[in-house]
Amino acid sequence: MDTTSHEDKEEIKEVDFKQKWVDFLADAEQNKNFHRYSPEKNGVTRLGAKLSPHPNTDKEIYRHLKKQLKPTEASDIWMESKNYICDLVAATNIDEFEENIETKALVEGEKKTCRCINDICKIMAKIYLKRPSITLSESVYNTNLIFPCFEAMLAMIKKNEHAPYFIPGEFELAAMTVQLKKMGFKVDKRKIYKADGIIRLAELGDLEVLVLETAGAFGHDDHAKTSFDNSKGMFALLAMLKTVADHYKFASVEEFRKLKLYFVQPSGKQ
Template sequence: MLELPQDLPFSPTTLPTRTYLSTTQPQSWSFDQYCRNNNLILSNVSVKRLRQQYLDDLEWLSKKEHKLPLNISSYVGQLKSDISAKNVKCLEDMLKGDDDKAISVNIHGNMGDFNYAVAGSSITTTVLGKRGADDRNESPNDDVPSQRPRVDTVNADSTSNSDSASMTDISEIGRNTGDSDQNQLEVDTQDDDSHWDIDDESDFFRAWNDLMDRRSDALHDYNLEHFHVIECGYSVKSKPHIPPELYDHLRLEKPSSNILQEHKAYVKKCIESAKISNDKFKEAANMSFAGLNTTSGQLVSNIFQHFAKHIFSKDGNHVDDSEIIYNHRLIWPCLESVTDAMTTDTLARFSPGEVNLQSFNTLDDNYKADGILKFDTIEVLLLETSGPYNCNDEPRSAYDHIKCVFGLLSMFKTVISKYPFATAQEFGSLRLWVVHAREDAIHLWALDMPEPDIFILERVYKVTIPTMLNQSYLLLELLKMLWVLKLGLDKTHHTLKRLEESHNSYLTALALDEVEDMHKRPNLEKTIATKVGQAKAWTRIRSVAA
């Protein structure tokens, strides 16, 4: 039996409905009991309003400062997920007493055991459901927008126009620093004998896999959870079915960029000059300052000089006329500047235009990106531009977002195929990149594979693109993002070198009959090949439909 402790520090409230939740046991928190016991059914309030009030009250109940036990927090998340998925007709029937058949779920853990019944079959797909983080309208949405907090990994002062839920800013995702016993859960369902305990890093990702598999039937066909992709990061919103404790364990970090501090005098001169005229801005951008002959200095001066000449010019930039002009005048020069700043011993080459992604292309399929960055022959970054500057085409942006991820999965498969005998641990450090230009912003995403068969898609940065002289201050955030990308690509290059060394070491040991002393490699290529095949099939179907 799930039981609410009596000494929880609930904040004072004057709302009777919240008092009801904080003074009754969880078995009385279902939507219909909430409405009936608070005499809400007899009111003239619409069912939609009742649902929103119910979700708001559950949100209040699950505040961190209220210190709900994990199992109760889990139950609250399940209630939110279940009620959000129901349409108005279903809610009306529920209040009339014609609810769906209830399904029982038993969860056992160190916080205590509980058994609860929730109407509708959707509960069986989200067995672990405390609270959670993740979603935007980047991909088709399954749930009614919730009011979960946004999870940020940088200081977010801008929000995606497609973000449809109201949010509360959080400065960063932290790591759960409590005792390991507090993170242990054992989950059983009546229709499935599987269970898991979160005890270490491997168990943590196994829990993610299990959670996404259990939700599979309730998701649309193109949801990235089908491919075991976890979306998180800068300005990414929450989903009620994902426990925040799982996101805490991802240990995302704020991207660090000190490029502006290194060239503060030059940057300040340019920004101050932009307040006068573009001619003055152009003069300042072409001035000589100490440190501009360094790699970072050249990147900064290249960006300022390019925007002064081609974007802030009196003749106009026309980046909102077409996608090709937007790419040619603004996006491609930025990525070419990043490529020029690379200091690796391997040839880094950015190819602009409608470029075939070799990792994806076969006889039956092809993927044309708006640009690709390679280290020698290995593709490590792809660009996708969803129309001209300030184009508000949500369906296209959503399609391109999913398409980008499928491209990244294919790129991962290619690297795994090239170094099949490298260790899974080394592959866990590999990070591949996407630059997605949509509407008036650039979104920087990174994909890595911390464990076989699970991927983390992190939005690392989002910047608004300046196209007028009075927006020149926005160049500062753009420069920081480009430098973060440059440093990230440096790490990707270093990881590829380690993968090559690990692969070659295994082959050397194999030739010397020492392979039995080495760690057995998991078949990563086979694991990811299935996902890539599904991705190609989806892309082919969408291409034909288009």
């Protein structure tokens, strides 16, 4: 008679699943079908809604892993401001839209959120004029839309205890340089990792928590560049993760699991 409970069976199944991943990654390290710079060759795997697995990946365990991704939910602060946003965008032309932005009173108790919404709307109004169009180049896309949105977001949390700040435009990712030095590599300043943007926490020793890689101009569908930048961002996150772990080397595993680092990749028309 089988007395194994449902919970025990699920736990056994989960352990078996994890072991399959361990075996797969161990095999990939020696498997010549994996490029030496592929994530699997380096003991990790990329996972996301629009990311395809490596052709040699076990499709069953990949699907199992993908199911564990939690769906993204809209933030409560934006849902609570829905009426405020609707009042701003209820305009028949660009002039009326800009007037709404300037005259709409801030909601008491939600002033920071409203100011952020106003800042974003001002950015959208400028984009609407298409001077120049964000489809012109990656630089225009970043300068006129992506960078200002980051600044608006950080302005909303400017009193955050960790003092986050944004560095735009081809700036060195310090975490990558630090980790390469620790591995004994001579760092060539001509070949350092430069990100399109970085967010650091000033009060935590300038630890990097977000890296931005924009894959071309708005609407520019370059699958090869998107895939390359995605892999590049993944290795950037690993370097950032290791740097945080080095900084807080006495932190518990439970606390470390709560850590969230971010890779932002504007691409195509999204």
